[in-house]
Protein backbone atom coordinates (compact mmCIF):
# COMPACT_ATOMS: atom_id res chain seq x y z
CA UNK A 1 0.00 0.00 0.00
CA UNK A 2 1.22 3.48 -0.83
CA UNK A 3 1.29 6.17 1.82
CA UNK A 4 -2.21 7.53 2.27
CA UNK A 5 -3.59 10.96 3.08
CA UNK A 6 -4.36 10.51 6.76
CA UNK A 7 -7.09 12.82 8.06
CA UNK A 8 -6.92 11.44 11.60
CA UNK A 9 -7.42 13.86 14.49
CA UNK A 10 -4.49 12.29 16.31
CA UNK A 11 -2.12 10.57 16.21
CA UNK A 12 -1.96 12.20 12.83
CA UNK A 13 0.04 12.41 9.66
CA UNK A 14 3.69 13.47 10.02
CA UNK A 15 5.69 15.39 7.41
CA UNK A 16 7.40 12.84 5.15
CA UNK A 17 10.84 14.54 5.44
CA UNK A 18 10.60 14.12 9.22
CA UNK A 19 9.89 10.39 8.90
CA UNK A 20 12.73 10.01 6.41
CA UNK A 21 15.16 11.83 8.69
CA UNK A 22 14.09 9.61 11.59
CA UNK A 23 14.63 6.59 9.36
CA UNK A 24 18.15 7.73 8.49
CA UNK A 25 18.91 8.33 12.18
CA UNK A 26 17.16 5.26 13.50
CA UNK A 27 19.85 2.62 13.86
CA UNK A 28 22.83 4.87 14.46
CA UNK A 29 22.06 8.45 15.44
CA UNK A 30 24.57 10.87 13.99
CA UNK A 31 27.50 8.55 14.60
CA UNK A 32 26.63 8.01 18.27
CA UNK A 33 26.76 4.25 17.68
CA UNK A 34 23.21 3.69 18.85
CA UNK A 35 19.68 4.93 18.28
CA UNK A 36 18.01 7.78 20.16
CA UNK A 37 15.81 5.12 21.78
CA UNK A 38 18.85 3.43 23.32
CA UNK A 39 20.77 6.52 24.32
CA UNK A 40 21.20 7.72 27.90
CA UNK A 41 19.12 10.80 28.48
CA UNK A 42 22.07 12.12 30.50
CA UNK A 43 24.42 11.81 27.52
CA UNK A 44 25.86 14.73 25.58
CA UNK A 45 24.15 13.86 22.28
CA UNK A 46 20.78 13.60 24.03
CA UNK A 47 21.22 16.89 25.87
CA UNK A 48 21.88 18.48 22.48
CA UNK A 49 18.68 16.94 21.09
CA UNK A 50 16.45 18.28 23.88
CA UNK A 51 18.19 21.68 23.97
CA UNK A 52 17.86 22.10 20.21
CA UNK A 53 14.21 21.05 20.30
CA UNK A 54 13.46 23.64 22.95
CA UNK A 55 15.45 26.39 21.23
CA UNK A 56 13.69 25.73 17.91
CA UNK A 57 10.26 25.76 19.53
CA UNK A 58 11.13 29.04 21.26
CA UNK A 59 12.06 30.56 17.90
CA UNK A 60 9.05 29.35 15.92
CA UNK A 61 6.56 30.38 18.62
CA UNK A 62 8.52 33.47 19.68
CA UNK A 63 8.28 32.37 23.29
CA UNK A 64 9.43 35.20 25.59
CA UNK A 65 12.22 34.56 28.12
CA UNK A 66 9.75 34.90 31.00
CA UNK A 67 8.30 31.54 30.00
CA UNK A 68 9.53 28.06 30.82
CA UNK A 69 9.13 25.28 28.24
CA UNK A 70 8.52 21.83 29.72
CA UNK A 71 8.55 18.45 27.98
CA UNK A 72 6.26 16.20 30.01
CA UNK A 73 4.37 12.92 29.77
CA UNK A 74 0.79 11.88 30.52
CA UNK A 75 -0.81 13.53 27.51
CA UNK A 76 -2.81 16.72 27.43
CA UNK A 77 -5.22 14.89 29.75
CA UNK A 78 -2.77 14.92 32.65
CA UNK A 79 -2.63 18.70 32.32
CA UNK A 80 -6.35 18.74 33.17
CA UNK A 81 -5.11 17.76 36.68
CA UNK A 82 -1.69 19.42 36.81
CA UNK A 83 -3.03 22.86 35.96
CA UNK A 84 -5.36 23.14 38.98
CA UNK A 85 -2.87 21.49 41.36
CA UNK A 86 -0.09 23.90 40.40
CA UNK A 87 -2.01 27.10 39.78
CA UNK A 88 -4.79 26.99 42.38
CA UNK A 89 -4.97 26.41 46.10
CA UNK A 90 -7.11 23.51 47.21
CA UNK A 91 -10.75 24.67 47.08
CA UNK A 92 -9.93 27.92 45.29
CA UNK A 93 -12.23 29.15 42.55
CA UNK A 94 -11.16 28.32 39.01
CA UNK A 95 -13.05 29.15 35.82
CA UNK A 96 -13.67 27.02 32.74
CA UNK A 97 -15.10 27.64 29.31
CA UNK A 98 -16.86 24.37 28.52
CA UNK A 99 -16.84 24.44 24.74
CA UNK A 100 -16.37 20.77 23.93
CA UNK A 101 -15.60 17.34 25.27
CA UNK A 102 -11.98 17.91 26.20
CA UNK A 103 -12.97 21.21 27.80
CA UNK A 104 -15.56 19.31 29.82
CA UNK A 105 -13.00 16.74 30.90
CA UNK A 106 -10.67 19.54 32.01
CA UNK A 107 -13.57 21.07 33.97
CA UNK A 108 -14.35 17.74 35.67
CA UNK A 109 -10.73 17.36 36.77
CA UNK A 110 -10.72 20.96 37.92
CA UNK A 111 -13.66 20.16 40.20
CA UNK A 112 -11.65 17.48 41.97
CA UNK A 113 -9.21 20.11 43.21
CA UNK A 114 -10.93 23.43 43.43
CA UNK A 115 -14.21 25.24 43.17
CA UNK A 116 -14.37 24.98 39.42
CA UNK A 117 -17.12 27.02 37.78
CA UNK A 118 -18.22 26.88 34.15
CA UNK A 119 -18.44 30.46 32.83
CA UNK A 120 -20.04 29.17 29.66
CA UNK A 121 -21.41 25.80 28.74
CA UNK A 122 -21.84 25.19 25.04
CA UNK A 123 -23.65 21.91 25.53
CA UNK A 124 -27.08 23.46 24.79
CA UNK A 125 -26.06 24.22 21.21
CA UNK A 126 -24.32 20.87 20.75
CA UNK A 127 -20.93 22.56 21.07
CA UNK A 128 -21.24 23.89 17.52
CA UNK A 129 -20.29 27.44 18.49
CA UNK A 130 -18.11 29.33 20.95
CA UNK A 131 -20.27 31.37 23.34
CA UNK A 132 -19.14 34.95 24.01
CA UNK A 133 -17.10 35.38 27.16
CA UNK A 134 -16.70 38.76 28.80
CA UNK A 135 -14.63 39.66 31.85
CA UNK A 136 -17.75 40.27 33.97
CA UNK A 137 -18.69 36.59 33.55
CA UNK A 138 -15.42 35.43 35.13
CA UNK A 139 -15.10 35.40 38.93
CA UNK A 140 -12.26 37.88 39.40
CA UNK A 141 -10.83 35.85 42.31
CA UNK A 142 -10.44 32.79 40.05
CA UNK A 143 -6.94 31.33 39.87
CA UNK A 144 -7.34 31.15 36.10
CA UNK A 145 -9.73 30.85 33.18
CA UNK A 146 -9.19 27.62 31.26
CA UNK A 147 -10.11 27.56 27.58
CA UNK A 148 -9.68 24.98 24.85
CA UNK A 149 -8.22 26.95 21.97
CA UNK A 150 -9.42 24.50 19.35
CA UNK A 151 -12.15 21.95 19.96
CA UNK A 152 -10.85 18.96 18.04
CA UNK A 153 -14.06 16.94 18.13
CA UNK A 154 -16.52 19.67 17.08
CA UNK A 155 -14.24 21.67 14.82
CA UNK A 156 -14.73 24.98 16.60
CA UNK A 157 -12.08 27.44 17.65
CA UNK A 158 -11.55 30.64 19.62
CA UNK A 159 -10.89 33.07 16.78
CA UNK A 160 -10.49 35.82 19.37
CA UNK A 161 -9.25 35.27 22.90
CA UNK A 162 -11.59 36.20 25.75
CA UNK A 163 -10.90 39.29 27.84
CA UNK A 164 -10.30 37.97 31.33
CA UNK A 165 -9.66 41.15 33.30
CA UNK A 166 -6.96 40.23 35.82
CA UNK A 167 -7.58 36.50 35.68
CA UNK A 168 -4.70 34.44 34.21
CA UNK A 169 -5.48 32.64 30.97
CA UNK A 170 -4.71 28.92 30.58
CA UNK A 171 -5.17 27.30 27.20
CA UNK A 172 -5.25 23.78 25.80
CA UNK A 173 -3.78 24.22 22.31
CA UNK A 174 -3.41 20.50 21.55
CA UNK A 175 -4.96 20.58 18.11
CA UNK A 176 -3.87 24.00 16.84
CA UNK A 177 -0.41 24.70 18.28
CA UNK A 178 1.97 25.56 15.40
CA UNK A 179 -1.04 25.57 13.03
CA UNK A 180 -1.60 29.26 13.50
CA UNK A 181 0.16 32.09 15.23
CA UNK A 182 -0.44 32.81 18.91
CA UNK A 183 0.93 35.62 21.00
CA UNK A 184 2.33 33.59 23.90
CA UNK A 185 2.44 36.67 26.12
CA UNK A 186 -1.39 36.65 26.22
CA UNK A 187 -1.31 33.40 28.17
CA UNK A 188 -0.07 32.33 31.58
CA UNK A 189 0.08 28.72 30.56
CA UNK A 190 -0.30 26.81 27.29
CA UNK A 191 -0.26 23.06 26.96
CA UNK A 192 -0.56 20.64 24.07
CA UNK A 193 -0.20 16.94 23.40
CA UNK A 194 2.37 16.40 20.66
CA UNK A 195 0.55 13.78 18.60
CA UNK A 196 -1.62 16.22 16.66
CA UNK A 197 0.59 18.92 15.25
CA UNK A 198 4.01 18.49 16.90
CA UNK A 199 5.03 14.88 16.54
CA UNK A 200 4.12 11.61 18.18
CA UNK A 201 2.24 10.47 21.27
CA UNK A 202 4.06 10.38 24.59
CA UNK A 203 5.06 14.03 24.81
CA UNK A 204 3.13 16.98 26.18
CA UNK A 205 4.54 20.47 25.83
CA UNK A 206 3.80 22.99 28.58
CA UNK A 207 4.68 26.66 28.16
CA UNK A 208 4.28 28.42 31.48
CA UNK A 209 5.07 31.87 32.79
CA UNK A 210 7.96 31.59 35.23
CA UNK A 211 6.14 33.62 37.88
CA UNK A 212 3.56 30.83 38.07
CA UNK A 213 6.19 28.31 39.20
CA UNK A 214 6.38 27.72 42.93
CA UNK A 215 7.48 25.13 45.50
CA UNK A 216 4.76 26.39 47.81
CA UNK A 217 2.24 23.72 46.85
CA UNK A 218 -0.04 21.39 48.79
CA UNK A 219 2.25 18.62 50.16
CA UNK A 220 -0.09 15.98 48.76
CA UNK A 221 0.92 16.88 45.18
CA UNK A 222 3.32 14.21 43.87
CA UNK A 223 6.80 15.34 42.86
CA UNK A 224 6.22 14.27 39.27
CA UNK A 225 3.20 16.57 39.00
CA UNK A 226 5.01 19.76 40.04
CA UNK A 227 5.91 22.18 37.26
CA UNK A 228 8.64 23.77 39.39
CA UNK A 229 10.45 20.45 39.84
CA UNK A 230 10.29 19.72 36.13
CA UNK A 231 11.47 23.25 35.31
CA UNK A 232 14.39 23.06 37.75
CA UNK A 233 15.47 19.73 36.27
CA UNK A 234 15.22 20.78 32.62
CA UNK A 235 12.30 18.35 32.10
CA UNK A 236 14.60 15.53 33.25
CA UNK A 237 13.67 14.87 36.85
CA UNK A 238 13.24 11.34 35.54
CA UNK A 239 13.68 9.76 32.12
CA UNK A 240 11.86 12.02 29.65
CA UNK A 241 9.99 10.69 26.59
CA UNK A 242 13.30 10.68 24.72
CA UNK A 243 12.21 9.59 21.29
CA UNK A 244 9.05 11.71 21.26
CA UNK A 245 11.13 14.80 22.11
CA UNK A 246 13.57 13.93 19.32
CA UNK A 247 10.65 13.58 16.86
CA UNK A 248 9.12 16.88 18.00
CA UNK A 249 12.51 18.50 17.46
CA UNK A 250 12.49 17.30 13.85
CA UNK A 251 8.96 18.64 13.38
CA UNK A 252 9.96 22.03 14.84
CA UNK A 253 12.85 22.21 12.35
CA UNK A 254 10.49 21.26 9.53
CA UNK A 255 8.11 24.04 10.57
CA UNK A 256 10.98 26.51 10.47
CA UNK A 257 12.00 25.28 7.01
CA UNK A 258 8.43 25.83 5.76
CA UNK A 259 8.79 29.50 6.65
CA UNK A 260 7.56 29.23 10.21
CA UNK A 261 4.11 29.23 11.77
CA UNK A 262 2.92 32.31 9.84
CA UNK A 263 3.62 30.62 6.51
CA UNK A 264 1.88 27.43 7.62
CA UNK A 265 -1.11 29.40 8.91
CA UNK A 266 -1.53 30.88 5.44
CA UNK A 267 -1.54 27.45 3.84
CA UNK A 268 -3.80 26.03 6.55
CA UNK A 269 -6.31 28.84 6.02
CA UNK A 270 -6.30 28.10 2.31
CA UNK A 271 -6.71 24.36 2.90
CA UNK A 272 -9.65 24.89 5.27
CA UNK A 273 -11.15 27.43 2.87
CA UNK A 274 -11.28 24.86 0.07
CA UNK A 275 -13.34 22.55 2.27
CA UNK A 276 -15.61 25.18 3.80
CA UNK A 277 -16.33 26.84 0.45
CA UNK A 278 -17.44 23.51 -0.91
CA UNK A 279 -19.45 22.66 2.22
CA UNK A 280 -21.29 25.99 2.12
CA UNK A 281 -22.55 25.27 -1.40
CA UNK A 282 -23.13 21.55 -1.17
CA UNK A 283 -26.60 20.00 -1.12
CA UNK A 284 -25.30 16.75 0.39
CA UNK A 285 -22.57 17.75 2.84
CA UNK A 286 -23.31 20.15 5.69
CA UNK A 287 -20.80 21.95 7.89
CA UNK A 288 -21.24 21.41 11.64
CA UNK A 289 -19.52 24.40 13.22
CA UNK A 290 -20.90 27.95 13.16
CA UNK A 291 -19.19 30.00 10.47
CA UNK A 292 -17.57 32.51 12.82
CA UNK A 293 -16.08 29.80 15.06
CA UNK A 294 -14.77 27.41 12.44
CA UNK A 295 -11.49 25.62 12.99
CA UNK A 296 -8.83 25.59 10.29
CA UNK A 297 -7.50 22.31 11.73
CA UNK A 298 -10.54 20.07 12.17
CA UNK A 299 -13.31 20.43 9.58
CA UNK A 300 -16.52 18.69 10.67
CA UNK A 301 -19.44 17.92 8.38
CA UNK A 302 -22.42 15.61 8.09
CA UNK A 303 -24.34 13.82 5.39
CA UNK A 304 -28.12 13.26 5.43
CA UNK A 305 -27.99 9.73 6.88
CA UNK A 306 -25.72 6.96 8.16
CA UNK A 307 -25.78 4.96 4.93
CA UNK A 308 -24.62 7.91 2.86
CA UNK A 309 -21.97 8.72 5.45
CA UNK A 310 -20.66 5.15 5.33
CA UNK A 311 -20.72 5.17 1.51
CA UNK A 312 -18.75 8.40 1.38
CA UNK A 313 -16.17 7.17 3.88
CA UNK A 314 -15.76 3.99 1.78
CA UNK A 315 -15.25 6.04 -1.36
CA UNK A 316 -12.66 8.26 0.29
CA UNK A 317 -10.83 5.25 1.71
CA UNK A 318 -10.71 3.57 -1.70
CA UNK A 319 -9.05 6.74 -3.01
CA UNK A 320 -6.36 6.64 -0.34
CA UNK A 321 -7.88 9.06 2.17
CA UNK A 322 -8.33 7.53 5.59
CA UNK A 323 -9.78 8.40 8.99
CA UNK A 324 -12.51 10.72 7.70
CA UNK A 325 -15.07 9.28 10.10
CA UNK A 326 -16.21 11.81 12.68
CA UNK A 327 -15.84 11.37 16.42
CA UNK A 328 -18.46 8.97 17.78
CA UNK A 329 -20.14 11.74 19.78
CA UNK A 330 -20.75 13.96 16.73
CA UNK A 331 -21.09 11.38 13.96
CA UNK A 332 -20.69 12.39 10.35
CA UNK A 333 -17.21 13.17 9.12
CA UNK A 334 -14.19 15.09 10.25
CA UNK A 335 -11.18 16.02 8.18
CA UNK A 336 -8.24 16.92 10.38
CA UNK A 337 -5.90 18.94 8.21
CA UNK A 338 -2.93 19.73 10.41
CA UNK A 339 0.36 21.16 9.15
CA UNK A 340 1.58 17.89 7.65
CA UNK A 341 -1.48 17.50 5.40
CA UNK A 342 -0.46 18.88 2.00
CA UNK A 343 -2.91 20.98 0.03
CA UNK A 344 -3.05 18.18 -2.57
CA UNK A 345 -4.65 15.94 0.05
CA UNK A 346 -7.38 18.50 0.68
CA UNK A 347 -7.93 19.04 -3.05
CA UNK A 348 -8.28 15.31 -3.48
CA UNK A 349 -10.84 15.18 -0.67
CA UNK A 350 -12.90 18.02 -2.14
CA UNK A 351 -12.83 16.27 -5.52
CA UNK A 352 -14.05 13.09 -3.83
CA UNK A 353 -16.90 15.02 -2.22
CA UNK A 354 -17.86 16.54 -5.57
CA UNK A 355 -17.83 13.14 -7.26
CA UNK A 356 -19.88 11.66 -4.45
CA UNK A 357 -22.43 14.44 -4.67
CA UNK A 358 -22.66 14.12 -8.46
CA UNK A 359 -23.26 10.38 -8.01
CA UNK A 360 -26.23 11.14 -5.76
CA UNK A 361 -27.93 13.13 -8.52
CA UNK A 362 -27.57 10.42 -11.17
Ligand SMILES: *Cc1c(COP(=O)(O)O)cnc(C)c1O
Pocket residue numbers: 010074075076077078102148150151152172173174175193194196
Ligand atom coordinates in the same frame (compact mmCIF):
# COMPACT_ATOMS: atom_id res chain seq x y z
C1 LIG B 1 -6.46 15.16 21.84
C2 LIG B 1 -6.80 16.23 22.79
C3 LIG B 1 -6.66 16.06 24.18
C4 LIG B 1 -6.25 14.76 24.79
O1 LIG B 1 -4.93 14.52 24.54
P1 LIG B 1 -4.15 13.27 25.18
O2 LIG B 1 -2.75 13.60 24.81
O3 LIG B 1 -4.71 12.06 24.49
O4 LIG B 1 -4.40 13.27 26.63
C5 LIG B 1 -6.96 17.12 24.99
N1 LIG B 1 -7.37 18.30 24.49
C6 LIG B 1 -7.53 18.50 23.17
C7 LIG B 1 -7.99 19.82 22.68
C8 LIG B 1 -7.25 17.47 22.28
O5 LIG B 1 -7.40 17.66 20.97
